[in-house]
Amino acid sequence: MTVLQDDRAALSAGPEDALLARARDRKPVLSARLVAWQKQEGRHHLPWQQGREPYRVWLSEIMLQQTQVSTVMGYFQRFLQRFPDVHALAAAPLDDVLALWSGLGYYSRARNLHRCAQVVVTEHGGVFPGRADVLSTLPGIGPSTAAAIAAFCFSERVSIMDGNVRRVLSRVLGWGQDLSVKAHERSLSAAAEVVLPVHGGDMPSYTQGLMDLGATLCTLRKPACLTCPWSDLCVAREEGRPEVYPVKSRKLKRSQRDHIWLWLTRGDAVWLEQMPDKGVWAGLWTLPLIPDDAAMTELVGPSWSAQLERLPRIKHVLTHLDWWLTPVRLHVPEQGPSVQSLVERLHAVNLSGRWVPLADLSNWGLPAPLRRLLQG
Missing domain, CATH: 3.90.79.10 (Nucleoside Triphosphate Pyrophosphohydrolase)
Structure with missing residues (x-):
């Protein structure tokens, strides 16, 4: 199968229809290849990957928001030593949490982390909910973080949608619409749901694979297309211009x-x-x-x-x-x-x-x- 062979029928349709058609055409191959690649080539050494305990996954996901893995690793270990479970975190004074967070930046994450722990303890008996839609109602947990916890810990078939994933999926599916427009981002999210693995048991490897692909191969600049498991399925590589994806015109005003x-x-x-x-x-x-x-x-x-x-x-x-x-x-x-x-x-x-x-x-x-x- 060539990349564009099965896309021709969608060319006369609107861009959203074409996107979903590409997603459906690639669905079985994309997920199977990514799961196999992650098991062989993906990252397995990160401390929060040891087990699928929701507290550890949640803590790592909050810390990793807009922060590099190398920076988070030390903070993650120190947090677990001081607050080994959600009950310990909920019972701690906020000043203690902020002191331990000092230097990690984006301090609203620490305040929301503390509030979320208290809500989990008081309203959910100290047990994290097992569905993304419920997780996303907790303080500081957005849709992508909720999806990550649900996929990693409960094998729910739901897609994360952080910056790395937007880049990976917009390239492989050739989604060149401006992601600053909410409707265009929703379209990409719909396509992301289409290409999920059929079996929930593959969700942890698939979700980690998306993260690993974006972090190690499908990088913002100079993506390593030759070693990518999706190389022959990728519209952006077929076009010879992967760096133009994703399109996001609205710049942050400093x-x-x-x-x-x-x-x-x-x-x-x-x-x-x-x-x-x-x-x-x-x-x-x-x-x-x-x-x-x-x-x-x-x-x-x-x-x-x-x-x-x-x-x-x-x-x-x-x-x-x-x-x-x-x-x-x-x-x-x-x-x-x-x-x-x-x-x-x-x-x-x-x-x-x-x-x-x-x-x-x-x-x-x-x-x-x-x-x-x-x-x-």
């Missing part, structure tokens, strides 16, 4: 933010304030964020302003934001009326502020750039 980081020390302690429950670094502890020099002078008062030490700016790169942070250090004595006056002004800005011993910082949820600054 913004810029600038703050002064007021680095106050007193003895062996540093002044930290807790961020609000929403926004970047929500719930984390940080140095006071001051909008500009005038606001900083007003906060610390004229008597302290002459002692401020300005350090080089730090650029903190987020998905949607370049955040410039200028540390300004000030060491204050242990006691005295002027120190008490400064603390009162700081409390007026953020009631959660407190002195934290440097030796205890590992127990506090800090943003990664702050932890590097204080430890460096």
